[in-house]
Amino acid sequence: MSDHVDVPEDHPRHDSLLTRHRIEDGVDRGITSRQGLIAQGRGEAYDYLLGERTIPSADEAERAAAAQLLLADHPVLSVNGNVAALVPEEMVELAEVVGAELEVNLFNRTEERVAAIAEYLHEHGAGEVKGLRADGRIPGLSHERAKVDSDGIGDADVVLVPLEDGDRAEALAATGKVEIVIDLNPLSRSAQSAAIPVVDNIVRAVPNITRHARELADAPRDELEAIVADFDREAALAAAERAIRTGGDGEE
Ligand code: ATP
DSSP states (O other): OOOSSOOOTTOTTHHHHHHHHHHHHHHHHTSSOHHHHHHHHHHHHHHHHTTSSOOHHHHHHHHHHHHHHHHOSSEEEEEOHHHHHHOHHHHHHHHHHHTOEEEEOOSSOOHHHHHHHHHHHHHTTOOOEEOSSOOEEOTTSOHHHHEEOTTTGGGOSEEEEETOOHHHHHHHHHTTOEEEEEOSOTTSHHHHHOSEEEOSOHHHHHHHHHHHHHHHTTOOHHHHHHHHHHOOHHHHHHHHHHHHHHSSOSOO
16 A cells, blocks of 8 residues: 555554545545545444454455355446545456456445546556446335446346445345445444455455455366355354454454
C-alpha cells in the first residue's frame, strides 16, 4: 500500500493507518460514501480485537472460497465504495484468476458513484464492469437497494459480497445463490447468513483467496468439491469469536 500519506514504516499500526487513508481518499474521489467511513471504523475495531492478522479458520475459509469460486458456473464479485477504495487491483486480479465478473453494487446507490467506481476499476485493469444497467432486482428489498444487473449478480450462482449490509446479505442468501461474505465482525448478519463467512480484513482476504485459487487452479473437481464440503461455517464463526474473546488464534 503506498498512497500519498506518509506513514512511517515502523509505526506499529502502519497497515491500519494506510487503510484508513485509502478510505479517506475514496471519499475525496467520490467512490466511497460517508457512511463508508463508519463501516471502516467498525471493521478496524474488530480487526484490532482479532490481532490484525489472518487467523487459521479465516485462511481455511479463504481456501474454501477459492474452491467455490473455481467450481462456479457464473461467479460474480460484488464491489462497493469501500471495496473499490481498499483493493481495486486485487479484486481485478481475483476476478481474472477465477474467471469471475465484477459488478458495482451499492447500498446507497447513485449513478455518479456507480460510474466513478466502474471507472476506477477500469483504471486498475478491469475489462467489463457490470452494475450500470441495474435492470434486475433481489426479491425482498426496497427498490433502490434491490438493484442488480440481471445478467450479473441476477444470474450468478456464486457471489462474493465483501463488507455488505446485513439486510442485503440476507436477502441475497435467500435467493439460493451461494454467498461468500468477507466481514471482520463474526456476529454481523452478513457473516451469519453466508455459506462461506470469511472473518478477515479485506486487504488480507482478497490476495489470500487469489493465492489459494492459483494453487487450486489445476485441481480436479472432486478435490475442489471436497474442500467446500469439509468447510464448516459454524466452526469458522465460533473460532473467530473465540479469537476475539481470548486474544488467541481461535483454535481449540
Ligand atoms: P449487520 O446488519 O450485518 O450487522 P451492517 O449492515 O451494520 O451489518 P455496515 O455498517 O454496513 O454493516 O458494515 C459493514 C461491515 O463491514 C461491518 O460488519 C464491518 O465490520 C465490516 N468491515 C468494515 N471494514 C472492513 C474491512 N476492511 N474488511 C473486512 N470487513 C470490514
